[in-house]
Amino acid sequence: MRLSHAPxxxxxxxxxxxxxxxxxxxxxxxxxxxxLPGSADVLLDLARVTFVDSSGLGAIVAAMKALAPRxxxxxxxxxxxxxxxxxxxxxxxxxxxxxxxxxxxxx
Amino acid sequence: xxxxxxxxxxxxxxxxxxxxxxxxxxxATPPETRLALAKAVMQLGLWDLPEDVAASTEIALAxxxxxxxEHAYAGRDPGPVWLxxxxxxxxxxxxxxxxxxxxxxxxxxxxxxxxxxxxLPEGGFGWFLIKSLAQDLRIHRMNGTNHLTFSxxxxxxxx
Numbered sequence: 001m002r003l004s005h006a007p008x009x010x011x012x013x014x015x016x017x018x019x020x021x022x023x024x025x026x027x028x029x030x031x032x033x034x035x036l037p038g039s040a041d042v043l044l045d046l047a048r049v050t051f052v053d054s055s056g057l058g059a060i061v062a063a064m065k066a067l068a069p070r071x072x073x074x075x076x077x078x079x080x081x082x083x084x085x086x087x088x089x090x091x092x093x094x095x096x097x098x099x100x101x102x103x104x105x106x107x
Numbered sequence: 108x109x110x111x112x113x114x115x116x117x118x119x120x121x122x123x124x125x126x127x128x129x130x131x132x133x134x135a136t137p138p139e140t141r142l143a144l145a146k147a148v149m150q151l152g153l154w155d156l157p158e159d160v161a162a163s164t165e166i167a168l169a170x171x172x173x174x175x176x177e178h179a180y181a182g183r184d185p186g187p188v189w190l191x192x193x194x195x196x197x198x199x200x201x202x203x204x205x206x207x208x209x210x211x212x213x214x215x216x217x218x219x220x221x222x223x224x225x226x227l228p229e230g231g232f233g234w235f236l237i238k239s240l241a242q243d244l245r246i247h248r249m250n251g252t253n254h255l256t257f258s259x260x261x262x263x264x265x266x
Contacts, residue, residue: 023173024137053169054232062229080162087166087239088232089224 001025003032009104011043011073012036019048021056029056033063042067045100047076052084064094075100124150127194135176135185135205143190144169154194156261164192164199164259167240170233171203171255179207179253198242198258210246210253 001018014036021029036042044060046052052060064072075097077085085091097103123130129150133143147168151161172188180186191202219238222228238244241257248254 020141022137022141022169023176024141051165051169053166053173054230054236055173057232058229061227065227079158080165083159083162084166084232084236087236088221093224093227 001028001032003029003036005036007038007040008043008100010040011103012038012040013043013045013100015045015047016049019050020052021049021059022051022053023055026055026059030059030062030066033059034066036067039070041071041073043073043075043097043100043103045075046078046081047100049081050078052081054084057084057088057090061090061093071095073097073103075103129192131190133188133190135172135180135188135207137176139185140172140176140188143188144172147190147192150192151199154199156199160199160259160261163240164201167237167257167259168201168203170236171201171257174233174237175203175205175207175253179205179210181208183207195261197262198260200256200258201241203255205253206251207253209248210255212246215244215246 001016003014003016005012005014007013014033016029018025060072060074073095076099077096082091085094085096095106097106129147131143131146133139144165148161148165151164156164168190172190175188176185186206189202189204193200193202214234219235221235222231237257240259242260244257246253246255
């Protein structure tokens with residue numbers, strides 16, 4: 001798994017080259033998220049991600065803690081990914097945006 | 108390595124499928140599990156299920172497979188997993204078998220509470236997700252093999 005990142009507005013926009021954040025990739029994801037440069041809040045674009053399992057969800061939470069005090073925003077969750085966040089109520093923990101564009105308007 | 112499917116008829120070493128069933132054998136490693144899940148999800152796609160039903164099946168199946176990889180074969184070489192999907196008129200029946208450590212029947216009986224989001228949990232979601240989505244959850248062990256069975260309703264429950 002590779003993350004790419006670029007400044008975008010007030011965020012550091014992070015995109016994945018992988019379609020899953022799962023047991024096979026959670027550790028790599030966590031390590032790459034921890035190594036993100038700068039001090040801007042992070043916006044993780046999940047548009048290409050089709051599936052996040054419990055390991056992936058745990059890795060996203062771990063990344064959020066590691067990034068603090070920077071905030072981790074999530075954008076463009078597909079219905080299956082959104083369902084995992086909703087069932088576990090972890091959608092209450094992250095600012096979640098319909099799209100990257102919408103995140104900018106939300107500030 | 109993906110090996111031949113059991114117990115259904117064999118089909119070129121890549122599992123087998125029919126109009127209303129699908130089966131596959133794989134090793135309980137994260138990469139093999141990921142590949143097996145991809146094939147199972149393709150089958151769910153062929154069945155043209157409502158998106159929410161396919162999503163529930165994928166989530167519960169993935170968590171059950173992860174449990175086998177992480178716990179059933181913990182501390183020993185990853186062993187085989189047999190995955191079966193059966194399409195019925197009102198539900199999808201999922202069966203998973205492995206030859207790992209015995210599963211506690213308590214997993215079925217005991218209520219599973221969701222991790223508290225405000226505590227920022229990094230784990231403990233797996234069984235909660237399975238129990239949230241699966242019905243008719245059963246575990247039994249026979250001849251050194253764990254069998255986990257559950258079903259996902261094809262109609263969306265009122266919520």
